[in-house]
Every structure is written in C-alpha cells, then in structure tokens.
Amino acid sequence: MAVDTQTVEKLAELARIAISTETIEEVSTRLGDVLQLVDQLQAVSTEGVAPMAHPLDEEQVLRADEVSEPNRREEFLQLAPQSEEGLYLVPKVID
Amino acid sequence: MEWEIVIGLEVHVQLATKSKLFSGASTQFGAAPNTQACAIDLAMPGTLPVPNEEAFRFAAMFGLAMNAEIGRRSVFERKNYFYPDLPKGYQTTQLAEPIVGPGEIEIHLEDGSSKTVRLHHAHLEEDAGKSLHEDFHGMSGIDLNRAGTPLIEIVSEPDMRSAAEAVAYLKKIHSIVTYLGISDGDMSQGSMRCDANVSVRLKGEEKLGTRTELKNINSFRFVERAIKVEAERQIDILEDGGSIVQETRLYDADKNETRSMRSKEVANDYRYFPCPDLLPVVLTDDYVEKLRTELPELPDAKAARFRDEYKLSAYDADLLTQERASADYFETAAKKSGEAKLAANWMTGELAALLNREELSIEQSPVSAEQLAGLILRIKDNTISSKIAKQVFDAMAKGEGDADQVIEKRGLKQVSDTGAIEKMVDDVIAANAAQVENYRSADEAKRPKMMGFFVGQIMKASKGQGNPQLINKILKEKLDALL
Numbered sequence: 359m360a361v362d363t364q365t366v367e368k369l370a371e372l373a374r375i376a377i378s379t380e381t382i383e384e385v386s387t388r389l390g391d392v393l394q395l396v397d398q399l400q401a402v403s404t405e406g407v408a409p410m411a412h413p414l415d416e417e418q419v420l421r422a423d424e425v426s427e428p429n430r431r432e433e434f435l436q437l438a439p440q441s442e443e444g445l446y447l448v449p450k451v452i453d
Numbered sequence: 454m455e456w457e458i459v460i461g462l463e464v465h466v467q468l469a470t471k472s473k474l475f476s477g478a479s480t481q482f483g484a485a486p487n488t489q490a491c492a493i494d495l496a497m498p499g500t501l502p503v504p505n506e507e508a509f510r511f512a513a514m515f516g517l518a519m520n521a522e523i524g525r526r527s528v529f530e531r532k533n534y535f536y537p538d539l540p541k542g543y544q545t546t547q548l549a550e551p552i553v554g555p556g557e558i559e560i561h562l563e564d565g566s567s568k569t570v571r572l573h574h575a576h577l578e579e580d581a582g583k584s585l586h587e588d589f590h591g592m593s594g595i596d597l598n599r600a601g602t603p604l605i606e607i608v609s610e611p612d613m614r615s616a617a618e619a620v621a622y623l624k625k626i627h628s629i630v631t632y633l634g635i636s637d638g639d640m641s642q643g644s645m646r647c648d649a650n651v652s653v654r655l656k657g658e659e660k661l662g663t664r665t666e667l668k669n670i671n672s673f674r675f676v677e678r679a680i681k682v683e684a685e686r687q688i689d690i691l692e693d694g695g696s697i698v699q700e701t702r703l704y705d706a707d708k709n710e711t712r713s714m715r716s717k718e719v720a721n722d723y724r725y726f727p728c729p730d731l732l733p734v735v736l737t738d739d740y741v742e743k744l745r746t747e748l749p750e751l752p753d754a755k756a757a758r759f760r761d762e763y764k765l766s767a768y769d770a771d772l773l774t775q776e777r778a779s780a781d782y783f784e785t786a787a788k789k790s791g792e793a794k795l796a797a798n799w800m801t802g803e804l805a806a807l808l809n810r811e812e813l814s815i816e817q818s819p820v821s822a823e824q825l826a827g828l829i830l831r832i833k834d835n836t837i838s839s840k841i842a843k844q845v846f847d848a849m850a851k852g853e854g855d856a857d858q859v860i861e862k863r864g865l866k867q868v869s870d871t872g873a874i875e876k877m878v879d880d881v882i883a884a885n886a887a888q889v890e891n892y893r894s895a896d897e898a899k900r901p902k903m904m905g906f907f908v909g910q911i912m913k914a915s916k917g918q919g920n921p922q923l924i925n926k927i928l929k930e931k932l933d934a935l936l
Binding site: 368372373374411412413414416417418419420421422423424425426427429430431434435440442443444445446447448449450451 | 470471472476477478479485486487488489490491492493495503504505506507508509528533535536537550584585586589591592593594595596597722724727729731732733734735
C-alpha cells in the first residue's frame with residue numbers, strides 16, 4: 359500500500375514528529391514499503407482464526423490491591439528540566 | 454415545530470481501589486503534588502504495567518449490577534494523544550473487548566414514571582494527571598498523582614429524551630456505584646465526571662440529528678443546565694435554517710453557555726492498537742458467579758422491600774433508597790421507633806430541610822437515626838405533640854442531647870392532665886364571651902370550624918403543650934353545654 363505525503367504529514371502532526379519537506383518523499387516511500395509487508399500478511403486467509411490480542415498466547419497475571427510504591431518525588435523531579443512547588447513545569451498548553 | 458432532544462451519556466467513575474490500575478502507587482485524594490506518582494505512572498523507560506485485580510472485581514460488580522454481560526476476556530488498547538498530563542503519550546484503555554458489555558437499568562423520574570436506559574458498554578481505563586495553568590510565570594504545572602487511577606467509563610445508548618432523564622440516569626449510576634462501594638461517587642472531587650452527547654430532531658423523525666459532545670460536566674445541576682442550553686442552541690440554529698457541526702463543546706457554568714473546543718478537533722484520531730505490554734485478562738465463570746452472589750442489595754431491590762416491608766409509598770421508597778446512607782438511616786429509625794411511616798415523613802420533611810439548609814450529607818447529620826427514633830417514640834406515646842416535636846428536633850439538631858433530655862430540660866412534656874386542661878378551657882371561654890355568643894348562634898354545620906379559634910387560644914395558653922385530642926374533647930363538651 360502506498361502512502362501519500364499528505365498522510366505522512368497528518369501522522370507526523372499526530373505523533374508530534376517534525377519531518378522536513380526534503381525528507382517527506384523518502385519517508386512516504388519507506389512507510390509504503392513497510393505497509394507492503396502488511397499487505398502480504400493481510401493476503402493470508404485467516405478465516406475461522408480468532409484474532410490474538412498479543413503474540414504470547416497467555417493470560418495476564420494480576421496484582422493484589424496494595425500500595426507498594428514509596429514517595430520518590432524529589433528524585434523524579436531532579437530529572438525534569440523545570441519544576442516548582444512539587445510540580446513538573448511544561449510550556450503552557452490550554453484549551 | 455416540536456423538537457425532541459436525544460442524549461447519551463459517558464460517565465467516568467473513579468474506582469475506590471487503594472492503589473492505581475497499573476502500579477502500586479497510592480490513589481488517596483488530596484496528597485501533596487506528585488508524591489503518589491511512581492516510575493510507572495511517570496512512564497519511565499523500562500517500566501511495565503501490572504494490573505490491579507481489585508479494579509477488575511469492581512468493574513465486574515458494576516456490570517452485574519447493570520444486568521450486563523461480563524467480558525470473560527478483556528483486552529487493553531492504547532489511545533494515543535499528546536497532552537502534558539499524560540506522560541506515556543497514550544491512555545491505556547479498552548475498546549474492542551471491554552470488561553462490561555451491553556446491559557440496561559431502570560431510571561426513576563420525578564413525576565413517578567420509570568424508563569429503561571440501555572448501556573452500550575463500560576470499560577476500564579486509567580485516569581490522566583492534572584494541569585495547573587495559573588501562577589507558574591507562563592508555564593503549566595503538572596501534578597501526576599491522579600495519573601493511573603482506575604476509572605470505568607460507562608457509555609449509555611442515546612436513550613434519554615430530556616435533561617431531567619439524563620440527571621435521573623446519572624443519579625442512578627451514582628446510587629449503584631456507591632451502593633456497591635466501588636467509588637465514593639463524589640462529583641465535587643472529580644470521582645464521577647460526565648460527558649453528554651446531545652442532538653435534536655423533529656418529533657417523529659427516526660434519524661438522529663448531528664450531535665455535539667459536552668465535556669466534563671461536574672455536578673448534577675450542571676448536567677441539567679448544560680444539556681438544556683445546548684439543546685436550545687441547536688434548535689435556534691436549525692430553526693434559522695443552519696446546520697449543526699459535530700464537535701466537542703465545553704459548558705461554561707458562569708455564563709451558562711457552551712462553546713466550541715476547537716483544539717480537540719485537530720487531534721481527534723487516536724490510532725488505537727492493542728497494548729503490547731498487557732496480556733488479555735481472563736475472568737472465569739466461577740469467579741463471576743461468585744461475585745454475583747456477593748452483590749449487596751441494590752437500590753431498586755431495596756425500594757421494593759421498603760414498599761413491601763414498611764408500607765412506604767413508591768415515592769418515599771425511591772427517595773429514601775437513592776443513597777445507601779439514607780436507606781440505612783431510615784431502617785435504623787424505623788426499626789428502633791416501630792413507626793416506619795413517621796420515620797419516612799421526618800426524614801423527607803424536617804431532616805431533609807435541615808441537611809439542605811446546613812449543606813450536610815446524611816452521614817454528617819447532627820441528628821442521628823437513633824435520636825430521631827427516640828423522638829418518634831415520644832410522639833407515639835403522647836409525651837409530646839407533633840408540633841412540640843419540631844421544637845425538640847431543632848434542639849437536638851443544635852446538640853442539646855436526645856429527645857428525652859430536651860423534653861425534660863425544656864419542660865415540653867404534653868399536658869394530658871384533665872383538670873389542668875379543663876381550667877384552661879374555662880378561662881378561654883370566660884375571656885371570649887363574644888366568640889362564645891357567635892358560636893351559640895351559628896349554624897350547627899359551621900360550629901366545628903368555629904371551634905378552631907378556641908383550640909388555638911387554649912394551645913397558646915398551654916404553650917403548645919396541651920394534648921390536642923383532650924383539648925378538643927373537653928372544649929366541645931363545655932361549649933355544647935352552653936347551647
């Protein structure tokens with residue numbers, strides 16, 4: 359399946375990835391190549407085969423409802439470029 | 454033209470687990486910012502989610518209470534979008550195989566009618582953090598304590614036809630989740646939040662109109678107002694020959710209007726895919742059946758029992774069972790006093806007025822169920838009249854003690870002493886010769902009504918403490934003797 363440059367632009371916007379106009383053709387071609395593999399997979403008849411949600415045919419193990427994580431705020435805040443009053447600071451985003 | 458409003462609701466309910474959906478961080482409300490956000494909640498590289506079994510138990514309990522099919526196999530997916538309070542860049546949620554399938558509930562309207570609303574499905578997902586936009590010199594502050602808190606999103610079919618029906622549905626959901634004890638249901642703290650899909654169409658039209666989605670309405674009152682104002686907006690546009698744009702709108706409670714949230718439209722493509730970090734969660738038939746037997750008595754069943762066991766009216770039974778705490782209060786007061794109907798009347802009358810005035814919940818009531826029962830017992834044995842009982846109630850509300858203490862301390866015991874009442878009757882008759890004369894010359898049919906004047910005077914003389922039955926009896930005898 360071919361991917362046009364408009365689709366690439368839209369996906370880039372949704373994924374917050376900057377793609378320059380010079381590389382957009384190349385990205386389209388490469389994405390198209392990947393999707394050719396998907397086309398091949400989709401050509402296989404899966405009639406009567408239940409879709410899997412995960413490559414491992416296993417069940418999820420659950421954990422008991424217990425608080426096990428200590429407060430490590432100060433360590434985590436150190437990793438952020440900016441913080442104040444215990445909050446992570448980010449460029450203002452508002453609706 | 455007659456318009457019909459069509460409403461579907463998406464209700465988010467925070468589950469009352471101790472820890473988060475995928476991490477062992479605490480979910481306690483009100484902690485200092487980011488003290489309950491661990492490496493998993495912060496999406497640190499290399500972390501993996503491990504689901505909380507209690508969240509599944511709660512979600513399945515909810516499904517059973519909604520008469521819904523429980524997904525024996527439920528699968529998590531990633532809903533991809535960027536926002537600073539969502540560190541992973543996706544919300545882990547369910548789409549194709551949710552934990553709760555289609556179901557239905559009955560809602561009760563104020564006019565006494567009922568209606569069935571269908572549940573489309575309910576799924577488990579994680580909550581996002583909070584963004585604070587003020588006071589950070591042009592930046593936003595992010596608190597991730599709430600990130601990863603388990604939610605169930607409850608999606609109804611578009612079965613509601615008025616704002617009042619939407620409120621009744623929301624109240625029913627609130628009542629079910631609090632009865633089950635799976636959420637505190639506190640809308641003011643965001644434990645329960647509501648989005649409403651609203652459209653209008655001409656009455657009789659089959660096709661649904663174009664809908665708008667109203668986001669994050671955070672009180673029962675606002676749900677009603679937001680839906681009304683949005684439906685009016687849509688009707689105005691259509692009547693002017695315009696058309697509705699499908700979009701997300703925000704309700705502004707201060708201005709009582711809705712406005713477009715254009716930013717939501719650009720990114721409304723979430724590119725869902727199954728979460729590779731999580732395997733399908735399987736619930737066995739035995740597990741689900743065991744849960745079913747453990748469900749507490751739910752509001753409808755309780756209301757039916759109250760009608761049957763305590764002979765309450767359908768209206769009172771619905772009102773008193775809406776909240777589990779008021780149902781418990783009622784049962785205690787009814788059992789201890791042996792007067793269910795009086796207990797119900799006091800609760801829907803004086804007690805409801807008191808709680809409303811003081812803005813208190815029934816759990817915070819200054820008059821306990823035991824105290825109310827004590828008061829009712831004194832009405833029952835004629836120690837006090839219903840009128841005096843109101844004074845006693847107010848005194849109990851002010852913390853003056855139990856009914857017996859208040860009656861004793863304030864000397865409110867009803868006067869049932871025949872001699873004392875006879876004297877008061879004689880005094881009133883002597884002091885009101887003109888009215889006595891009127892009484893004598895009046896038609897016999899008019900006399901019972903005219904007695905009211907004398908009863909009032911005698912009650913006044915007794916400071917409201919005279920036994921009304923006795924006063925009536927003695928007064929009638931004495932007046933009739935004068936004829």
